Amino acid sequence: MSARQAVHLDGIAALAERYDVFLLDQFGVLHDGQQPYPGAVEALSALKRAGKTVTLISNSGKRAEPNERRLLKLGFEAGSWDHFVSSGEVAWRVFRNMTNLGELRAGTRCLLISRDGDRSAIEGLPLVLTERGENAELVLIAASESDRYDLDHYRGLLGPAAALKIPCFCTNPDRIMLTAIGPRFAAGEIADIYERLGGSVTRIGKPYPAIYEAALALAGNPARGNAICVGDSVEHDIAGGRAAGVATALVKSGILADSGDLTALFQELGAWPDYTLDAFRWR
Template identity: 50%
Template sequence: MTDTKPERVTGVGALADRFDAFLIDQFGVLRDGRGPYPLAAETLSRLKAAGKRIVILSNSGKRSIENDRRLAKLGFDPESWDWFLTSGEVAYELLKAEQGAREGKPPQRCLLISRDGDTSPIDGLMIDRVADGASADVILLAASEGDIHPLSHYEALLAPAAKRGVPCLCTNPDKIMLTADGTAFGAGRIAELYEELGGTVRWIGKPFADIYAVARDFLGATPASRICCIGDSIEHDIAGAAGAGLSSLLVTTGILADASDAERAALFAEHGAVPDFVADGFVWDEAV
């Protein structure tokens, strides 16, 4: 990390000539737990109309197509992004690739922890879903219902699996999530709990390398110097961009909406990553 301070910009319009592609976070940038941020859909469409390649890069345990549908229902134009890449999609493809090695063996018993009854992380795979950690062969942490259940609920569910050394795959590393009523602990916090209980976790999503490698592969020959990541989390979006050798824009909406400049600076130091740019939100120009 350097001691340089991020350049303040009035919006993404100021970056349109500097980059050819953008990796844009979903929650905290385009929307919160209640719905879209003002001007977010318009700004995304305008960025696409400027000829930019756009990948929405999300720590969502849901498959990509589920997020495509959800964002379109909120009023975003599906033509305004090239691909909605989720950590859930990356994990699904990894699990699918591993199925070949299990040919002839009985299906894995999986404790899937998700949200809204979502089973897309395991649909179509040779996996049987179980209801508790005591009988699971693998744990899949796709989402949190931290706004419904306390952390102790997950501790009781997971402790038997951790004691048996059952492997865990966390497909949503976010430790804080945005809900209609504010913030709650995310799947990443549940994964931390599993490690605290003695279990082993494989992390998929930002800030880890797998999801950036898949995004870079999709963008083909676009050089790193012409790709900018946009997010609201220093721990996930900004640190992830830095680890991937990409530029970044921090928007001060989302989980850090109430943070002071000093608090954000402390997080830069804690996570060893400073964004190249900072803006008040995902707008084309804040003066508009």
């Protein structure tokens, strides 16, 4: 589908008439990290009242439960979504399985790059935290504090680990994040730095298949023609949703707020949405 063929909608009520399963991004669609977007709380609740299966799918390096707590704190109605799948949750389960299979040794020293001291990405896992790259046996990039630190901070922190070829996992492939002081570089950009420094990175989250497989499984493995992915990132939500075989809707809020013609971006990434909306609202 080309950009010219994308159907522009005033709200998601029109999508509810066509699809029964919704895979919804949170940052840039439902909220900006500080407050909900106008109409988003009501639209999410309206989807559930319409009998839809709603799975929130997020490139958050945090596990599902702290993400759900934040949504409730922001004012979203309890029960207005069925499942929450974060890249941090998927990664945590991958690490747990690796531990059970003996592929991840208990006591492995982990350099964790997170935000606001969050440790949910490794809670319950037999990892030992280290703050020095040269001591690390595993690097986990779960979040960015780009509103506090610049890229040179992360280059200095990660350089020794990259030089030693320490395995690195990134549980938030987003390259741009919304902060209280505007858009800043996200964990995906830090992962790119690690690679440029000579290390290798395994990325978990959108647009990669594992997170979609987990989300669709929780939704009951619906017929792909009956599901739609809604997000604000062409690179992650639209490309990932299309690769998973579901319809896609691009919300022009979040990182694309105030963007003009997106045709060049669609062409560059080879990903065209089926629908576009100015905001996540009901009508």
